Amino acid sequence: MSLQPLRVAALQGDEAVAEAVRQSGVDVVAAYPITPQTIIVEKLAEYAAKGNLGGEFVSVESEHSALSACVGASLTGARVFTATSSQGLAYMHEMLYNVSGMRLPVVMAVANRALSAPLVLNADHSDMMGSRDSGWIQVYAENVEEMYDRTIQLFKLCEDPRVLLPAALNFEGFILSHDKERVRLLDDEPVRRFLERPRPRHRLDPADPFTFGAMATPETYYEFRMQQSEAMETALHVFDEVERGFEGISGRRYGAVDAYNTDDADVVMVINGSAAGTMRAAARGLNAAGENVGVLSIKLFRPFPLEQVVSHLSRARAVVAMDRSMSPGAPSGPVSEDVKAALQATKPVMSVVYGIGGRDLSTEDGKKIFGMAKEGSLSGSRSVMYGVKV
Amino acid sequence: MSWKELEAGAVVKGGTSSSYVVSGWRVKRPVIDEAKCTNCLICWIYCPEPAIVRHQEGKVTIDYDHCKGCGICETECPPKAISMVREP
Amino acid sequence: MMTEVRLHGRGGQGVVSAAQLLADAAVLEGKYVQAFPEFGAERAGAPITAYARLSDQPIEIHSSITDPDVVMVVDRSMAYFRGTAQGLAGDGCFVCNFDGPPEELRSKLGLGPSVEVIALDATGIALKSLGKDYPNTPMLGALLKATGIVGFHSVEEALGQRFRGIVLSGNEEAFRLGYRGGSS
Incomplete structure (x- = not known):
């Protein structure tokens, strides 16, 4: 046509x-x-x-x-x-x-x-x-x-x-x-x-x-x-x-997920919504400086594109799931829980909460979160509340 | 029944209860005294079922398959033409 | 090449509209844009911040603008607010509704020597052309003159899409006067 x-x-x-x-x-x-x-x-x-x-x-x-x-x-x-x-x-x-x-x-x-x-x-x-x-x-x-x-x-x-x-x-x-x-x-x-x-x-x-x-x-x-x-x-x-x-x-097609540099990356951020673009911009900046990081944007959240998520994350050395919602009392937010379930403990999934109540997430924030993942300060099965004032 | 056989959305033919008898536990039944009835249709309005059947010529009768015997018609009938009678 | 603009003013002065007009004009030129307000309690007189991004390439990021290339202060009572210039690029442009000399703003706000500072009595122009204190379109004129981030005629066309009748003619005049009247 x-x-x-x-x-x-x-x-x-x-x-x-x-x-x-x-x-x-x-x-x-x-x-x-x-x-x-x-x-x-x-x-x-x-x-x-x-x-x-x-x-x-x-x-x-x-x-x-x-x-x-x-x-x-x-x-x-x-x-x-x-x-x-x-x-x-x-x-x-x-x-x-x-x-x-x-x-x-x-x-x-x-x-x-x-x-x-x-x-x-x-x-x-x-x-x-x-x-x-x-x-x-x-x-x-x-x-x-x-x-x-x-x-x-x-x-x-x-x-x-x-x-x-x-x-x-x-x-x-x-x-x-x-x-x-x-x-x-x-x-x-x-x-x-x-x-x-x-x-x-x-x-x-x-x-x-x-x-x-x-x-x-x-x-x-x-x-x-x-x-x-x-x-x-x-x-x-x-x-x-x-x-x-x-x-x-x-002439336009998005996919159920959008993968940027997920193959063989040192760190892949899994995220949904408008902040996915911000995280890609952060990743591009880091990659231009010699790093190797990627972003997986989950566009279709229900039904969850399980096989695609698994396939895009299979070669990543570290995975971080980012939640723009809080699940008080739960180990981590809903995006993180799904990613953890998808990967079935084949590799650890780190979890970050961000952007709650309209808190801005800049590309600089994005770079910091990548940095935290690399230095290991996101490990543990509970979400890290990024940017909360302590 | 397997989930594959059910009609999605739980869609079933409507109006099926009209063919069921749903009055088996009635203790008293309303009886209309046609001599006193003025065909005002107050009973028809108030009946929650509806078990008051309105005929074309204006006359009302009772659908005993659906009447639960609540007695609202007896209470509301202005000329006191309806009385509740113990079921045999 | 992306230009980031941050606009400051008060609710009711057309700050958000000014950001949108920039975006409208840029789209008419085939550019990619974002124009969005920072929302808080919405009421007339409350300080308002709006943002615009103009780029030759699709824009991926969706965050507020902390290091703008251009700052535009639409409200004259905010001319001395130091916060408005926060994060402004060292070679950026600061355009302000102000009826004094631009150098006064530079010293009061501590703007660096390479920042281009433009002062325009936009309230005076608005009262003259529109009969009301809507300083947003004269300020847009001054912004364009100083930066050239979108074409004069593109903004005129964008105004034509948005307004009709005497509101249009008044805004066109205010925009033109602002374009001509920016002293630096």
Whole structure:
């Protein structure tokens, strides 16, 4: 397929997601505004008011209601989107399981932010990590163009009849949600064709009533959960297909992981989100000065790309996993725990917590963390809290 | 049943309880005195089941397969046309 | 080649908008950009910091800017705040809303001899062209004149994308006056 000419625009992350949602031909958007994802909802409301959305914008009174409205809309076979952040996601928590349990392909943008108290506005991954096991596909974007691309890709992935799972597009609040970057926008038509879909499996129809998410007993509940688990495994392969298809209309492909100089490196940092680029910049700087370090960015966090992670880390001499969330009382954070599980003690995994509550991580910080790994001050099975004031 | 055989999302045909008898434990049953009934439909509104069946000509009867015998209709009926009678 | 700009001012003066206008203009020139605010409590009058990165290559890092090439102080009451010049490159550029001589700023703030210091009475220009104290666009004019990091016409085009009617014409005039009026 020949590539379409691209429109280059300067867009804030939130604006880029809203534009992708519009182009994806969404039928229903149900949302409650919360900082800092507000611009997404503002933009979509603006599109709806001007008649450019195509679908319907439903204002609701809370995030719990937002996702409940998404459930109803999705059951009719509609393409559905919502967006939230931190406390809003926490308030949705109960409904997250209903969406995944009913196997509804809802796409949600999450501007990742720390949780109160103390009252906080800034970014970390605590909100999504708190809902990590809710059965949602979870992708972490590194920049604004990727946020745009992933929004479109996730509709395709979720609606695939082999998958039928909801997905959360994660990006750090303010750091990406309010960052204006250069984005190469696609035309509406190729996006529409890319997202052409089979007829939805079920439609909520009064003339032909069904019960959705019917009561399960100890005889069946486990098996329904097994299906979700299997669908996640399948999603790992479908993700790859979707990326290849998207490459056909955009020329852009990211992978479930992004590996920079991971083969045979002395130290590899494993990280997710926007700080992956900062760590790559730090690694490039060190490598230019004669070191040999790498960065593995985990873009698809659920389903976890186990084999790819293992293969990229198999030759690294030392591995450090970096968590932008805290798991009080646990040996280390969720990214670290997954990396440790993946490597099955074939080599030690060091663990670092960083960037909590919006604490900045500079390339200099990145170099320091590489240095700490080399000198051995990160060893031990508990996370080292990098940058905490002592 | 294997997880491979279940309908994903626990989707089942709806409305199935209409074919079940779900009133087996009823102690008293409501009986309508047609002479007193004004067809005001207050019982139809209040019945939580709904076990009050509204017929086209306006007449109401009771669906004893679904009535649990709660007695709300007796309490609410303005002309006192419904009385709760002990099941045999 | 990447240029890092840090902007200081107060909520309501268009500090974030100025960073975004720089980014808009740079994208029109085919550059890669980042423009982002440092968020705290959002209220009029609170000190605000915004950042812009302009580069010929894609930008990977997502951290705040601690060692800027250019510092722009939009608020006149912050002219003597020493913190604004923190980390400024030795051969960097310091552009400030200030109606006195630039050398006064250099000595008060302890700016090095190779730092280019620009003072502009942006509040005066804004009051004249816009009738309100929105010193951001005249300051952008002075910044461009001193650094040339984006073209004059690119910013004019970016203003045209953002504003309409008398707000546009007022901002265009304020921008032009700022471009011409920077004394160094």
